[in-house]
Amino acid sequence: MKKTAIVVLAVMLLLAQSVFANGAQEGAAAPAAQSGPVHIEMWYNATQTEVGPLPNDWVGYQILKDKFNIDLEASSLPSAYGDQDMKIQAAAAADQLPDFFCASREVWLRLAQNGMLADVTDLYAKMPNRTRIMFDEGAIAYTTLDDGRSYGFATPSAISKNEGLLIREDWLNKLGLKVPTTLDELYDVLYAFRNNDPDGNGKKDTYGYGAFVETNTYEAYPGRRFEPLMGAFGVEGTWDMHKASAGLQIHKPEFYDFLVFLKKVIDNDLIDPNWMAYKKDDFRAAWKQGKFGVFREQNSAYASQNNFTPFDTNFPDGGFVIVEPPVGPNGKKSIGPSVRGLRIWCISQKAFEEGKADKICEMFEWMADGEGYELCGWGIKGEQWEIGPNGVPVSINGEKGFDGPIGQTYIQLRSMAFNYGSDYELVSRYPVWTRKNGKQQSALWALREMQEKTWTNAAGSEALPVPSTDLKTYYEQGIAEFLTGKKELTEANWKAFVEQFDKLGGKAWEEEGVAKAKANGFLY
Amino acid sequence: MAKKKKESVAVRLTAADKGFNITVNTLMTFLLVIIVIPLWCTITMSFRPNDYLGSYIQGMFMAPWHWSFSAYHALLGNNGFLIAFSNSLKILVFGVATALFLTIPLAYGLSVKDLRGRSIISIFIIIPYVFNVGVVPTYILVAKLGLRNHLFSVFAPVAISTYNCLIMRAFFEGIPNDLRESASIDGCNDIQTMFKIILPLSKAIIMTIGLYYGVQFWNDYFRPMLYLDKDYLRPLPILLRNILLAAGMNEFVEANAFGNASIESIKAASVFMSAIPMVIAYPFIQKYFTKGTLAGSVKG
Numbered sequence: 001m002k003k004t005a006i007v008v009l010a011v012m013l014l015l016a017q018s019v020f021a022n023g024a025q026e027g028a029a030a031p032a033a034q035s036g037p038v039h040i041e042m043w044y045n046a047t048q049t050e051v052g053p054l055p056n057d058w059v060g061y062q063i064l065k066d067k068f069n070i071d072l073e074a075s076s077l078p079s080a081y082g083d084q085d086m087k088i089q090a091a092a093a094a095d096q097l098p099d100f101f102c103a104s105r106e107v108w109l110r111l112a113q114n115g116m117l118a119d120v121t122d123l124y125a126k127m128p129n130r131t132r133i134m135f136d137e138g139a140i141a142y143t144t145l146d147d148g149r150s151y152g153f154a155t156p157s158a159i160s161k162n163e164g165l166l167i168r169e170d171w172l173n174k175l176g177l178k179v180p181t182t183l184d185e186l187y188d189v190l191y192a193f194r195n196n197d198p199d200g201n202g203k204k205d206t207y208g209y210g211a212f213v214e215t216n217t218y219e220a221y222p223g224r225r226f227e228p229l230m231g232a233f234g235v236e237g238t239w240d241m242h243k244a245s246a247g248l249q250i251h252k253p254e255f256y257d258f259l260v261f262l263k264k265v266i267d268n269d270l271i272d273p274n275w276m277a278y279k280k281d282d283f284r285a286a287w288k289q290g291k292f293g294v295f296r297e298q299n300s301a302y303a304s305q306n307n308f309t310p311f312d313t314n315f316p317d318g319g320f321v322i323v324e325p326p327v328g329p330n331g332k333k334s335i336g337p338s339v340r341g342l343r344i345w346c347i348s349q350k351a352f353e354e355g356k357a358d359k360i361c362e363m364f365e366w367m368a369d370g371e372g373y374e375l376c377g378w379g380i381k382g383e384q385w386e387i388g389p390n391g392v393p394v395s396i397n398g399e400k401g402f403d404g405p406i407g408q409t410y411i412q413l414r415s416m417a418f419n420y421g422s423d424y425e426l427v428s429r430y431p432v433w434t435r436k437n438g439k440q441q442s443a444l445w446a447l448r449e450m451q452e453k454t455w456t457n458a459a460g461s462e463a464l465p466v467p468s469t470d471l472k473t474y475y476e477q478g479i480a481e482f483l484t485g486k487k488e489l490t491e492a493n494w495k496a497f498v499e500q501f502d503k504l505g506g507k508a509w510e511e512e513g514v515a516k517a518k519a520n521g522f523l524y
Numbered sequence: 525m526a527k528k529k530k531e532s533v534a535v536r537l538t539a540a541d542k543g544f545n546i547t548v549n550t551l552m553t554f555l556l557v558i559i560v561i562p563l564w565c566t567i568t569m570s571f572r573p574n575d576y577l578g579s580y581i582q583g584m585f586m587a588p589w590h591w592s593f594s595a596y597h598a599l600l601g602n603n604g605f606l607i608a609f610s611n612s613l614k615i616l617v618f619g620v621a622t623a624l625f626l627t628i629p630l631a632y633g634l635s636v637k638d639l640r641g642r643s644i645i646s647i648f649i650i651i652p653y654v655f656n657v658g659v660v661p662t663y664i665l666v667a668k669l670g671l672r673n674h675l676f677s678v679f680a681p682v683a684i685s686t687y688n689c690l691i692m693r694a695f696f697e698g699i700p701n702d703l704r705e706s707a708s709i710d711g712c713n714d715i716q717t718m719f720k721i722i723l724p725l726s727k728a729i730i731m732t733i734g735l736y737y738g739v740q741f742w743n744d745y746f747r748p749m750l751y752l753d754k755d756y757l758r759p760l761p762i763l764l765r766n767i768l769l770a771a772g773m774n775e776f777v778e779a780n781a782f783g784n785a786s787i788e789s790i791k792a793a794s795v796f797m798s799a800i801p802m803v804i805a806y807p808f809i810q811k812y813f814t815k816g817t818l819a820g821s822v823k824g
Contacts, residue, residue: 043753049766049767049769051602051604052602052603052604052607052755053604053755053756054755056756075753075754075755076755078749078762078765078766079765079766079769080765080769083749083765086659086749086750087749087750090659090660090663090750091663091667093660093663093664094660094663094664094667094668096667096672098753281787281788285788405598405602
């Protein structure tokens with residue numbers, strides 16, 4: 001009897017929790033009119049994640065308070081995009097979104113569809129300078145839902161077309177070879193780099209091609225570093241974004257031709273065999289050690305002083321030439337797919353209802369031009385930078401300069417200010433410097449050269465649906481097995497592989513992606 | 525005479541014994557080499573100078589007089605690193621103290637066989653262990669309690685680990701009931717019995733469970749990432765992840781945030797430095813560890 005009573009009491013206590021667990025905040029009265037600065041909580045993408053955060057004494061806080069009556073509370077998001085998405089979505093679920101924050105398109109879409117983001121369609125007009133510099137039709141379309149309203153500000157977060165195909169020029173000269181223009185010529189160069197001792201040390205320790213597996217939503221396996229080779233067959237990127245032939249590249253017969261070519265390169269030992277195991281750091285260390293002579297690399301990782309110095313020390317007379325991608329058997333060529341690299345700045349619906357939208361726009365506009373642009377982009381004039389002889393900001397005061405370890409904390413909001421395209425921004429970021437052999441080099445020169453090469457417009461492909469984990473695993477593992485020889489690469493085997501891929505969801509994935517691309521006007 | 529006779533007795537090993545010893549020693553040496561190699565690689569990488577051009581294997585045999593301390597200099601001179609380190613220490617100390625303060629009385633209470641409602645309370649404790657509610661409800665709870673941006677949010681939601689509690693309970697159940705009864709006869713109440721009789725006998729399990737909690741809180745990345753927005757509150761795992769991702773995330777920024785040290789040596793140094801507290805603490809706790817782990821091995 002007593003035991004029964006205890007059990008009943010315990011169950012009632014347990015059920016009572018659900019009664020008393022309701023929050024006391026529902027139906028609260030509207031907030032009283034604010035006196036004093038408008039408090040804005042902002043989550044931002046740090047420019048450099050490993051240095052300290054924006055300092056508490058950053059002068060921008062005081063300027064925003066004095067000029068715009070804004071009390072800004074800025075916190076950096078986690079460095080990994082996956083962690084950022086998780087944090088934002090957890091905050092959204094708890095109705096604790098900050099007032100202003102940066103999100104990926106996938107998260108933005110989910111939040112916008114759930115009514116958690118403010119309609120910003122009418123706010124572009126309140127930021128005329130920023131809109132003129134950054135928000136073209138494509139950027140506005142990027143954040144527009146089916147109702148025709150925009151729910152975020154899509155801003156550039158990266159420089160576009162900033163990678164290129166590099167070849168060791170000193171190796172070409174030593175072996176008496178010309179810069180290859182076709183795929184066959186490239187193959188001959190790879191062969192020579194592997195077998196003809198291009199570094200002249202008497203050892204067969206060099207390879208033709210170097211790469212590592214680097215994939216993302218629009219560059220599927222084997223990944224970005226192989227895109228120039230894929231481009232020769234017209235199968236660069238995950239998606240074909242042409243209206244007439246929209247779909248997954250894996251369904252194109254030329255994809256098989258590309259695999260045959262790559263398999264030939266692998267079987268003849270012309271590619272650094274560690275390509276499957278390398279991480280980015282390993283790959284970069286390898287070309288700086290002279291392990292291979294042809295590879296795709298990013299402009300700054302290749303040409304800026306800090307990154308190039310180890311290669312320069314090792315090979316003071318060595319150098320690279322940035323080349324056009326090789327032309328394939330059908331006349332096609334491409335460095336790879338080019339996307340816009342946009343991140344979306346969102347105003348939470350809660351902040352909008354609290355009347356903070358106008359203040360947020362004032363702050364955002366201030367950061368796009370003039371004083372705020374310079375402060376966020378380079379720091380304090382006279383302390384972190386000054387105008388150099390060529391009329392662009394140059395870093396001063398050593399460590400406290402905008403490229404020094406202390407100064408970099410003051411430019412953590414750079415991604416909110418920069419449009420990542422103008423010479424004014426890039427000349428200061430990529431200064432000209434002198435190599436050990438006396439030659440001048442600049443990551444900006446490399447960038448401009450790379451941007452002039454042949455790319456494939458694939459804007460929007462980064463926003464298309466991603467495959468399920470199982471499908472992705474099947475896809476990547478299957479191709480790896482063909483390339484390593486574990487499965488024989490024949491037309492029959494490849495056809496069977498693709499059929500199974502479609503059965504596992506590949507066909508559905510393609511249909512969903514094409515439908516979304518059409519609906520959003522991504523196809524051209 | 526008897527003592528001399530004792531000292532002269534030697535154990536004769538058979539051929540099988542010798543073979544067994546050789547096999548075991550060889551296996552252990554092999555395992556030691558497998559464990560030590562990556563550790564040594566990390567340590568030597570942290571001392572690698574910026575202009576080093578050899579391979580990773582060559583770097584493992586680099587002479588100490590060629591080592592560079594620029595990575596450690598950069599990290600220790602970096603304000604962010606010191607702040608993160610101190611945050612991690614605070615979470616470790618307060619987290620372990622809170623966890624033990626809550627876990628010990630709960631485990632002891634459950635170990636008392638004549639506790640009324642013991643089985644029902646045990647069910648309430650095991651249910652959340654089996655059924656995890658997930659991230660969102662926990663986040664909502666922490667946010668509604670106003671714990672966001674407090675270091676408390678990192679260890680309070682997980683201050684009582686059901687697994688550790690059950691291990692401790694099993695240990696306490698192993699203490700003879702006669703001790704409790706004699707303490708009671710001598711006039712001790714339950715609290716005094718726990719503090720004066722039970723806990724002094726439980727050093728092994730307390731150290732062991734304390735170590736479990738300590739490792740958990742020291743390495744915790746997820747909860748700080750989720751609940752701590754303020755940069756000055758973030759502990760070492762967050763900074764470490766930022767550093768480890770730096771090469772991939774920040775390729776648009778040309779300058780090295782850490783001065784002259786290479787990014788690889790910075791990564792290795794930060795990994796090594798963040799492991800130091802556990803490495804220092806473990807030898808002191810080791811003598812309790814084996815005893816404590818085995819003591820709680822019979823659960824349920």
